[in-house]
Every structure is written in C-alpha cells, then in structure tokens.
Amino acid sequence: MNQLLEPLSFSFFRYGILAAVLIGSLCGLLGVYIVLRGMSYIGHGLSHAIFGGAVVSFVLAWNFYLGAGLWGFAAAVLINQTARRTKINADAAIGIVTTASFAIGVALISRYRNFTRSFDAALFGNILGVTNSDLWAIGGVCIMVGLVVFFSYKQLLFMTFNNDVAHVYGVRTNWLDTLFSLMLAATLIVSMKILGVTLIAAALVIPPITARLLTDSFHRMLGISTVIGGLTGCVGMYLSYFFDLASGATIVLTQTGCFMVALGIAALRKQLRSRMIHTHV
Amino acid sequence: MQPIIELRNVGLRYAERLVLDQINIHLHHGQFAALVGPSGAGKTSLLRLILGLHAPSHGQILTHGKHPVDGQIPTIAYVPQLETVDWNFPVTVEQVVAMGLVRQANPWPWLRKSERQAVQAVLAQLEIEHLAKQHIRNLSGGQQQRVFLARALVAKPAMLVLDEPTTGIDPRLAESILHLLAELNQQGMTILMTTHDLNAAAAHVPWIICLNQTIIAQGTPEAVFTPAVLEQTYHSDMVVVQHEGMLLIQQRPHGHSYRDLIPNPIIGEVLNPAMENPSEPAFRTAEL
Numbered sequence A: 001m002n003q004l005l006e007p008l009s010f011s012f013f014r015y016g017i018l019a020a021v022l023i024g025s026l027c028g029l030l031g032v033y034i035v036l037r038g039m040s041y042i043g044h045g046l047s048h049a050i051f052g053g054a055v056v057s058f059v060l061a062w063n064f065y066l067g068a069g070l071w072g073f074a075a076a077v078l079i080n081q082t083a084r085r086t087k088i089n090a091d092a093a094i095g096i097v098t099t100a101s102f103a104i105g106v107a108l109i110s111r112y113r114n115f116t117r118s119f120d121a122a123l124f125g126n127i128l129g130v131t132n133s134d135l136w137a138i139g140g141v142c143i144m145v146g147l148v149v150f151f152s153y154k155q156l157l158f159m160t161f162n163n164d165v166a167h168v169y170g171v172r173t174n175w176l177d178t179l180f181s182l183m184l185a186a187t188l189i190v191s192m193k194i195l196g197v198t199l200i201a202a203a204l205v206i207p208p209i210t211a212r213l214l215t216d217s218f219h220r221m222l223g224i225s226t227v228i229g230g231l232t233g234c235v236g237m238y239l240s241y242f243f244d245l246a247s248g249a250t251i252v253l254t255q256t257g258c259f260m261v262a263l264g265i266a267a268l269r270k271q272l273r274s275r276m277i278h279t280h281v
Numbered sequence B: 001m002q003p004i005i006e007l008r009n010v011g012l013r014y015a016e017r018l019v020l021d022q023i024n025i026h027l028h029h030g031q032f033a034a035l036v037g038p039s040g041a042g043k044t045s046l047l048r049l050i051l052g053l054h055a056p057s058h059g060q061i062l063t064h065g066k067h068p069v070d071g072q073i074p075t076i077a078y079v080p081q082l083e084t085v086d087w088n089f090p091v092t093v094e095q096v097v098a099m100g101l102v103r104q105a106n107p108w109p110w111l112r113k114s115e116r117q118a119v120q121a122v123l124a125q126l127e128i129e130h131l132a133k134q135h136i137r138n139l140s141g142g143q144q145q146r147v148f149l150a151r152a153l154v155a156k157p158a159m160l161v162l163d164e165p166t167t168g169i170d171p172r173l174a175e176s177i178l179h180l181l182a183e184l185n186q187q188g189m190t191i192l193m194t195t196h197d198l199n200a201a202a203a204h205v206p207w208i209i210c211l212n213q214t215i216i217a218q219g220t221p222e223a224v225f226t227p228a229v230l231e232q233t234y235h236s237d238m239v240v241v242q243h244e245g246m247l248l249i250q251q252r253p254h255g256h257s258y259r260d261l262i263p264n265p266i267i268g269e270v271l272n273p274a275m276e277n278p279s280e281p282a283f284r285t286a287e288l
Helices: A002-009 A011-036 A040-059 A064-085 A090-111 A117-124 A132-151 A153-161 A163-168 A173-195 A197-214 A218-243 A247-280 B043-050 B093-104 B113-125 B141-154 B171-186 B198-204 B227-234
Strands: B005-014 B017-027 B032-036 B058-063 B076-079 B159-163 B190-194 B207-212 B214-219 B238-243 B246-251
Touching: A002 A011, A002 A218, A011 A040, A011 A132, A011 A153, A011 A173, A011 A197, A011 A218, A011 A247, A040 A064, A040 A090, A040 A173, A040 A197, A064 A090, A064 A173, A132 A153, A132 A173, A153 A163, A153 A173, A153 B093, A163 A173, A163 B076, A173 A197, A173 A247, A197 A218, A197 A247, A218 A247, B005 B043, B017 B043, B017 B214, B032 B043, B032 B171, B032 B198, B043 B159, B043 B190, B076 B141, B093 B113, B093 B141, B113 B141, B141 B159, B141 B171, B159 B171, B171 B190, B171 B198, B198 B246, B207 B227, B214 B227, B227 B238
Parallel strands: B032 B190, B032 B207, B076 B159, B159 B190
Antiparallel strands: B005 B017, B005 B058, B207 B214, B238 B246
C-alpha cells in the first residue's frame, strides 16, 4: 500500500495522474461517438492538424489553447465541408487537410530551429510537465463535454445511429455536428500536451472498441469506455513510474492490454454461447 | 383542404446532371401512394427532397401549403431501407423506437414513464412488445421492418414515408408489411412508399406514381399499370394481365426463357410420387 502511496508524495505525479485519469475518461467518452460514427481516423488526423496550429500560435506569440483550438476547429470544419461539398471522400479529406497542417508545423520548426525541443512534448507527450493551468483547461473541457453528452444524449445517439434519419425526425444535425467538431478539437488540444500527437488517436479508439466487445448496450458502452479510459490512465501512470517508462506510451500500452483481455472474454463468451446452443439442440 | 405535401414543378440537379424534372405531386390526408420506377429513376432522390434532406434546384415543396422551416417537416416520419441500417450498432429495440420521440424529448438521457408507455403501446400495436429488450441484430427481416415502423409511428406523424419496405424480405413477410401499411392507412395515416414490386403495389396500394426522372403517370393501379405507361417508365416490354380481380405485371422475356436456351432441361426427381404435376415445387434438385 505504501508503495502505491509513495509516488503521490510528488506533486508532479499527483498532477500527472489527475491529468491522465481525466484525459483517459474524456477520450473514452468522446471516443464512443467517434468509433460508432466510423471516424476513428479523424482523431489521428486532427491531432496532427492541431500540431500545426500549436507551432503557428507559438510563432505568432498567441495563447497555445486559443491558437491551436481555432486551428483545430477550422481543420475539422474544413474536412467536413470538403467531404460534403466535393467528390473527395472523408478519409481523403482528412489526409489532405491534416497532413498539410502538420507539414506547416514541421516546416516552421525547421525554419525556427531554436524551439524544436519544446515541441517534443507536443509530439510525444509530457505528462510530468502538467501545470496547474493545464489541469484547469482539462477540467473545463471535461465539464463541457460531459454536459453536452448528458443533455444531448438522445440527439447524439440518434445522429450517431443514422445522421440523415435523425435530421428528418427533428434533430438539428448540422448544429450538433459543429458542436461535436468543437468538442473533439478541444479534447485533442488538452490531450496533446499529455499524450502527444502520436498517441491521442489510440486513447480515442482503444477504450470504446474494448467496451464494444463487452456490451451490446449504448449507455453501458459509454460508461465502460469512460471507466476504462480513466482506469488505464491511472494504472498506466503507476506502471510508468515503477518501470521508468514514457507515461503516454505506458497508458496506451495498458489500454492495449485491456483490449486483449476483452478480446479474450468476447471469444470465450462466443464459445460458451455456441456450446449452450449445441447442448440445447 | 391543403395537401400534406405538395411539389410544384420541382427539379433536382447533382452537379451538371439533371436527376429530377417537372415533378408535380399532391398528397392529401389519408392517401396511400407508391412511387415506382427503374433503378436510377430518381425515387430515392425524390424521397430525400420530400424529407428535406435535399433542397430542390428549382420549384417549390410545401407542407400544409407552407414552406417548411429549416428544411424539416415535423409531420413526416421516415422508415429507411433496411440495408442502410448498421445492425451491429449497440442498441435495443426499445431504444430504437424511443428515437422517434426525439422531437418531444425531455432533456434528460433517460426515458420518462409516459415515453416508455408510448414505446410499449406502439410495440404492442405491431405485436413485437416481447422484443423490446432484444438487440436489433437478433431480429428477423419482418421484425426489423416492424421496429423501424414502430419508431416512425411513435412520433405520431401525419404522414409515413418508406423507402423500399419490402426489399430483402420474403414474399410472405412483404405481404404482411403491406397489409399492416394498408391497415394504418385505413386508420387515417397518409403513406408514401417506394417499391420495385409492381405486383405488390398493384394489389395493396390504391395510388401509383410512375417516375423516371419526371412523372410519367399517376393514378389508380388499373389506370397506370398499362403496357404503354410501363414501357415509357421502364423502357421495357411489360405484360399486364387481369386474373381473378388481380392485376399481374411481368416483364416479357425477349426470347430468352430457359425453354429457348435449353431444349431438354433436367428438372429433377419427384419426391412425392403422388405429385405427378411437374409444375408443383416438389423437386429434390433443379439442375440447369
């Protein structure tokens, strides 16, 4: 027990574990909608786009959250509009907009080499460098996403199930789509410093996929995915502390471990069910 | 009385391609109409216009004589093609049907007692109340169609729009779905559906709209299902026969029936020796 409490005596670990649990839960919650809407690639793409925005806001001496936020939101809207109004498919639109944006970031870094090191954190995450203001930002986004999901639960469920039909039944899908893009951009921005551009996509996809293997119910999937995200954030932080590993990578590997266990449980259940059917026949 | 839905000289273009032109339709309260036409005739596009999912390139769409606000028509409920549904989506029958209440939904994520009762009532009306807690993947074709019909009915619409409700289900289930729609129509529900099954439409639907980019004809099945109209709609030679009060429509084979191609077909072995009539479906094999 003392071993578990020992790391909590360090303030950097307390901040880090709180950030990991909040980010894990947030990504787990929002990830359910992303996975069920077949948008898994957008998390990966948008995080790269936001990296470009982060570099631009640094160069222009803007606030990181404001600059990267506006950039990310604009990228999400641009992807949406490109896919809707042209012959270009959504996956291709994501590829074009986000890699171009990432390339802007890389080009600016190569031009202004003096700040290259500070962007290592954005690329690979720096959970131990979490500040008080980072925690406030994460908390704010968690509350915003939580409230939207709670009060628009039925509308979001219908829109995720079938966007066009939801529109016919009175769901304001365009407005809700924009709100969703905003939530996604905000989530990616606050997650970027913690998990890094390269690992965010995993945190958005693995917990919901794991939850989907364990349940056939939408609200249970939301709950399980959020809990898995938070729990693996906590466990991953401890593992990274005890084994001296990069925290973002350890969190994602813990989630992957969870996924493997869920895969095993699902396979076992399937086998048991088919055996029961054979016995009854 | 104003029609529930009225299309005046409506046209639709996708990029440079004209998909629909000069569409004039009035659907009044209590009408039951089927939209028929070949694949690519614009049936689904026309439904999407009526549902407010597309804006017309020209012309006007009015509901109760007025322009719909924000493209949404509150009095219409839609039953999509079963093929478009993600059957692995994690929802139960009850949750799908409750989606129909989204317009009057309370802000909380859970259902109120009155909403739960409304869902139960419509499930009972369609005789599928025992499936309420089932995952949608575990349903048969007919049950799936009833679930989506239940979602539409729970919204208490003035008009139902169905996209090919009998596609992908066997003739017996298709018959029961059409019978159900006819019953709903008798209770006052206005219905517009698309279908490829001309015989089913002739037997169950009192008003037919033939479409191929524009309206070719509309009227009762007897008035519309004529070789001339069908030829113009499908660009194909169709035979129409009256048999025991039923209208039967069949495409004329162009000298390519199996009898023309295979002079001595192997038609199989009779399983029941008492059944000597080879036209009866009692063969072990039918190797061609």
